Amino acid sequence: MLWRYIAKRLLIGVVQLFGLIIAVFFLIRLLPADPVSRLVGMNASEEAYAQAAAQLGLDQPVMTQLAQYLGLQPSVQPGLLQGSLGISWVTNEPVLSEIGAYLPVTIELITLAFIVALLVAVPVGMLGALNPGGRTDKGVFLYSLFAGSQPEFWWGLLFVYVFYYQLGVAPPPLGRLSPMTNPPDFVTGFMLIDTLIAGSLPKFLEALHHLMLPVLTLAFILSGPIIKMVRQNMLRALQSDFVLYANCIGLPKKRVARYALRAAMAPSMTLIGILYGFMLSGAVLVESVFSLGGIGQYSIRSVLAFDYPAIQGVVLIITAISLLVYLLLDLVHAAIDPRIAH
Amino acid sequence: MTLLTVRNLQVTYRSETAVSRPVDGASFTINPREVVGLVGDAGAGKSTAALALLGLARAPGAITGGEVIFEGRDLLKLPEDDMRAIRGRDIGIIVQNPRAALNPLLRVGTQIGNAYKAHNQSTEAEARKQAVDMLRMVGINDPDRRVEAFAHELSGGMAQRALIAMALSSRPKLLIADEPTSGLDVTIQAQFLDEMWQTVQATGSAILLVTQELGVIANYCDRVLVLHDGRIVEDAPVRQFFESPRHPYSQDVLRLFRERGGEYPAQITGDRNFLKTDALTKHFPLRNSKKVVQAVDKVSLSIGRAEAVGLVGESGSGKTTVGRCLLRLVDATSGQITFDGTDITALLPADMRKIRSRMQIVFQDPYDSLNPRWTIEDLLAEPLRVHGTPDRATVRAKATAALKLVDLDPALLDRKPRGLGASTLQRVNIARALILDPEFVVLDEPTSVLAPRARNGLIALLAKLQKDLGISFLFISHDLTTVRYLCQRVAVMYLGQIVEEGTVEQVFSTPRHPYSAALLSAHLFPDPINRRVDHPVPAALQGEIPSPIDVPKGCYLASRCPHALEACRATAQTLTQLPDGRQVRCMRVVNGDI
Numbered sequence: 001m002l003w004r005y006i007a008k009r010l011l012i013g014v015v016q017l018f019g020l021i022i023a024v025f026f027l028i029r030l031l032p033a034d035p036v037s038r039l040v041g042m043n044a045s046e047e048a049y050a051q052a053a054a055q056l057g058l059d060q061p062v063m064t065q066l067a068q069y070l071g072l073q074p075s076v077q078p079g080l081l082q083g084s085l086g087i088s089w090v091t092n093e094p095v096l097s098e099i100g101a102y103l104p105v106t107i108e109l110i111t112l113a114f115i116v117a118l119l120v121a122v123p124v125g126m127l128g129a130l131n132p133g134g135r136t137d138k139g140v141f142l143y144s145l146f147a148g149s150q151p152e153f154w155w156g157l158l159f160v161y162v163f164y165y166q167l168g169v170a171p172p173p174l175g176r177l178s179p180m181t182n183p184p185d186f187v188t189g190f191m192l193i194d195t196l197i198a199g200s201l202p203k204f205l206e207a208l209h210h211l212m213l214p215v216l217t218l219a220f221i222l223s224g225p226i227i228k229m230v231r232q233n234m235l236r237a238l239q240s241d242f243v244l245y246a247n248c249i250g251l252p253k254k255r256v257a258r259y260a261l262r263a264a265m266a267p268s269m270t271l272i273g274i275l276y277g278f279m280l281s282g283a284v285l286v287e288s289v290f291s292l293g294g295i296g297q298y299s300i301r302s303v304l305a306f307d308y309p310a311i312q313g314v315v316l317i318i319t320a321i322s323l324l325v326y327l328l329l330d331l332v333h334a335a336i337d338p339r340i341a342h
Numbered sequence: 343m344t345l346l347t348v349r350n351l352q353v354t355y356r357s358e359t360a361v362s363r364p365v366d367g368a369s370f371t372i373n374p375r376e377v378v379g380l381v382g383d384a385g386a387g388k389s390t391a392a393l394a395l396l397g398l399a400r401a402p403g404a405i406t407g408g409e410v411i412f413e414g415r416d417l418l419k420l421p422e423d424d425m426r427a428i429r430g431r432d433i434g435i436i437v438q439n440p441r442a443a444l445n446p447l448l449r450v451g452t453q454i455g456n457a458y459k460a461h462n463q464s465t466e467a468e469a470r471k472q473a474v475d476m477l478r479m480v481g482i483n484d485p486d487r488r489v490e491a492f493a494h495e496l497s498g499g500m501a502q503r504a505l506i507a508m509a510l511s512s513r514p515k516l517l518i519a520d521e522p523t524s525g526l527d528v529t530i531q532a533q534f535l536d537e538m539w540q541t542v543q544a545t546g547s548a549i550l551l552v553t554q555e556l557g558v559i560a561n562y563c564d565r566v567l568v569l570h571d572g573r574i575v576e577d578a579p580v581r582q583f584f585e586s587p588r589h590p591y592s593q594d595v596l597r598l599f600r601e602r603g604g605e606y607p608a609q610i611t612g613d614r615n616f617l618k619t620d621a622l623t624k625h626f627p628l629r630n631s632k633k634v635v636q637a638v639d640k641v642s643l644s645i646g647r648a649e650a651v652g653l654v655g656e657s658g659s660g661k662t663t664v665g666r667c668l669l670r671l672v673d674a675t676s677g678q679i680t681f682d683g684t685d686i687t688a689l690l691p692a693d694m695r696k697i698r699s700r701m702q703i704v705f706q707d708p709y710d711s712l713n714p715r716w717t718i719e720d721l722l723a724e725p726l727r728v729h730g731t732p733d734r735a736t737v738r739a740k741a742t743a744a745l746k747l748v749d750l751d752p753a754l755l756d757r758k759p760r761g762l763g764a765s766t767l768q769r770v771n772i773a774r775a776l777i778l779d780p781e782f783v784v785l786d787e788p789t790s791v792l793a794p795r796a797r798n799g800l801i802a803l804l805a806k807l808q809k810d811l812g813i814s815f816l817f818i819s820h821d822l823t824t825v826r827y828l829c830q831r832v833a834v835m836y837l838g839q840i841v842e843e844g845t846v847e848q849v850f851s852t853p854r855h856p857y858s859a860a861l862l863s864a865h866l867f868p869d870p871i872n873r874r875v876d877h878p879v880p881a882a883l884q885g886e887i888p889s890p891i892d893v894p895k896g897c898y899l900a901s902r903c904p905h906a907l908e909a910c911r912a913t914a915q916t917l918t919q920l921p922d923g924r925q926v927r928c929m930r931v932v933n934g935d936i
Contacts, residue, residue, distance in 0.1 A: 245443035250429030338492045
């Protein structure tokens, strides 16, 4: 039953992705942009222009381009069906391997940030709901007044100023490892994992140290909505009939609180999933401040250069990950709440 | 020695703008093993008082005064932990809307086990065994499987039983039952209350039974407390309460019962076939299937001029669909409807519209059927505008007259539905139905959301309208007491068919069809002399109502009927007239076997 549900969701996901590929493919080509002249320059001769266009395949009819992209003509060039996202027009590297290098940076960053944010925000939101108007609540109000109203890159800069420049507890914001350190061999792209695979504990700790400030910045921003949501859901759960009834039959206070928390977490899953999907490309400002070459920066570079294969590849991969995250959280939600039927 | 003494209990709700005290100085006592009824209007503070006995109040309310003395200790002065120990162990409670009171995320057995473990030293396995035993005790079949169920998998009756299993798991000395049967079907209501009564007799608990239903009070309680404006205004043994209520509120509630006594409404004379259906049938197609839901099955019904005909039956029996077919709000699949000599089954929309001004409908939920953004005048004027566009002055005059007709103050015309009570809004609905001077009105459970006092008022109003204006009513209801006071004739429906039809007196005093008999025996009439708990009750029908998708070949009731023979299962039953004029769909009754 469960496996059938997962299979069905994955199948639907593939259909969604296919629709998205087609849409993005045509929408990009509708833009009033000329990627060829962006590559060869405004003053290039007509021959050079034509040669570049032919090289990019842009002289072909649109439908032929689409067929090639999808991999329906593997004799000409490999496409999606062959597991290729195409070749970047800017770097001449395969898009897939580029994304493979950039994406883990972002995933590592936001996953850690989410874990930290949840560890802080859930208890804080709970306390706020258990004692509305109390000290926790007032603190949260002050925090949301500041955190919510200022952009994250500003907080990043501020944290760099305080923790690196003033206190000196954080490393400079210059990437994932110190510039003097030799990075470990590329295996997964996740620095924390690759350093461990390389068997170097000092490098692992250094990577963790470098992640400290960016994770802190993101977690600081993410905690706002999560606290608010947990508090809201918790308040609703505490006012529900079944919590009142749990009190009526004299269950211990702790058990009543557990009843309420579980009921509050179930609906929170959805928002966490949406936030995660959003952060995949939304973490770009923090990545820039800390010189982390993440997927957000890769997207911006591709868009500015009209690098069609790269743009298509990024959209495809980010959507696929979002869909997987949604599926995962739906499964967690269903495990918490038996009313969600597959 | 009293079990519980309440003195000057006060609960206060404080908002930024107002302070209200739903319970304000209530005092009463409960003796061991006594069944005490607590009655009062909706909003009289009954549920608030019941919760306050446990030292609880819904936010933002708080208990602001009084004493609740239970076995010599004032519960309101106890420390939190001692109070928690008493809740559930010495005082159990069951509440209305049981499904919401169960934790939706945990299995029922786990919840009962948790309640048991909170008050008894026990292992996980013992708690689970206790859960199974309790579920069996409250009459749940297959308790070993049911402990694994979640709240949403239980029916309302089942959930209420699970709640009572939890409440009684530690054998409390007092059980508070707060409207335990609201939302249950009539047939299950009596069965549940019987079971609760028997269970409590077995555990030796006293009951405080909070209810609005006089039938429940009369059949189960030893003593009645009347809560009005936050105080107990009457405290009397149940028979004395019904014979000579002292407080004006009690007198009001019991007015119909006292005035009408055993009388039935007088039969009408004249045109008996003002509205007539012939083999009216309605099927709803099922999606992705060739099968259909057979909602109404060959219903032939006639309603005379100025006659009120009751249509009764369990939920899902097709009552509402019949009402909607009559006005062609849904079109019948087959059959014929004749209104005042005209066949309206296939009238064109323009002609139907003309007829429609002569037939109206009032729906069950008064809140849902009135647009909250319109004023009462707009609401009343809408039918007038639809059927011709009279000038403003005429609309105003007619709207005023319509409000007066239903005993409402014309000052309401400029108000919006918000803030008006259910009974006022239901009167507005009736006024809106009456504003076109209809000759026939379908009333679809118009009293089911009303408190008893408002219900009495509405019944009196409908009877007056029927007499003064000569309107015919189809009164759809599961409340047999109301039907008994209002209708001349009654038709009993089961699974889309009429199984018995006759005068109210015939059907109510000597029901012949086994289903009518079961329905009437399950109904709690407000009669404290002939109490259910004092004599053996005829067994309720076994099993569940069959699915209207795959209806049985023979008699629809055969699977549940104690009199069923092989022949009943094989042959379809026909509605046959008996010598006394009533019609019954049962071959054994017609043959004189039962």
